[in-house]
Amino acid sequence: MLQFTVPTKADVSANNQAIFDNLNKGLGFVPNLYATLAYSNTALEAYLQFQSAPTSFSKKEKEAINLVVSQVNGCQYCQAAHTALGKMNGFNDEQILELRKGIASWDSKTDALVRLAKEVTEKKGNLSGDALQSFFDAGYTKAHLIDLVLLIADKIVMNYVHNITQVPIDFPEAPVL
Known part of the structure; x- marks a missing residue:
């Protein structure tokens, strides 16, 4: 089976590097699953926006x-x-x-x-x-x-x-x- 490694800050685009910095500030670390989205230059940012969108639920x-x-x-x-x-x-x-x-x-x-x-x-x-x-x-x-x-x-x-x-x-x- 194909092995996926977790991208590090050095492995990702400049935009994703900035997002990694923000995640580190907010959470204290970059969760591996978020980091994995950074294989794409756009997916991490798009997902975080989608995830944090307003909702009618608490x-x-x-x-x-x-x-x-x-x-x-x-x-x-x-x-x-x-x-x-x-x-x-x-x-x-x-x-x-x-x-x-x-x-x-x-x-x-x-x-x-x-x-x-x-x-x-x-x-x-x-x-x-x-x-x-x-x-x-x-x-x-x-x-x-x-x-x-x-x-x-x-x-x-x-x-x-x-x-x-x-x-x-x-x-x-x-x-x-």
Whole structure:
């Protein structure tokens, strides 16, 4: 199998070098998966803009979505990264494991959100209807639905990049379900 190494600052374009500097300032390091996007002269910047775009979901809701989508897509890197980010956004270990399974027994609104995110991801948007109705019944809107699809697409990009490249995980590993 083709081996992918993580590009260093010296390996990437001047534009990506500046982005690496900004990531180092903001995060204290350049996550390996972000660095891998820098194989392209444009992908890292485009992805970071897409990822940081405004959404109708809270940061905590975004992490719930990220956790379940990364689990469905079998991305160990993103499971690890979003386990760490989920904890930073107030989820405990038990809740994170539930979210990865596509449930949230402690909160009916979060449960409706992750159940729909799981079904959209698994069925590639071809829904049965029950999860969608529960999502709307929980108080989410059509605007939330569109934002959910965009957040799923955001996570699929990174899930696929890692699943293809298998670059080293630079976050504490997530427990296996």
